[in-house]
Amino acid sequence: MKCVLAGCPELDALTGHVRAFGKMLTQLQGDQLPQWIEAVRADDLPSLHAFVNGLERDLAAVTAGLTLPWSSGVVEGHVKRIKMIKRQMYGRAGFGLLRKRVLLA
Secondary structure, X not given: OHHHHHHOHHHHHHHHHHHHHHHHHXXXXXXXXXXXXXXXXXXXXXXXXXXXXXXXXXXXXXXXXXXXXXXXXXXXXXXHHHHHHHHHOOOOOOHHHHXXXXXXX
């Protein structure tokens, strides 16, 4: 692995940036996001620049997500489950039947 990274400086830089972002994500270090974005912009990595552009569209929300200990994962799981039930009914049933299926599941 090290010889592959040594042979391709772009891949080595990309690996470093992805690991740094992963560290921010797992250790809730959202305050380091602006420095990480500057470091990514300094390198010639177009695909990572596109990712950074997406992050910058709602920087406050991304920073909060990388900093605060709360998660909406449980809610997202329920939404996914309800959408799956709705897809199983092929869009033919109204709200009443969907409500009954969700409450009985």
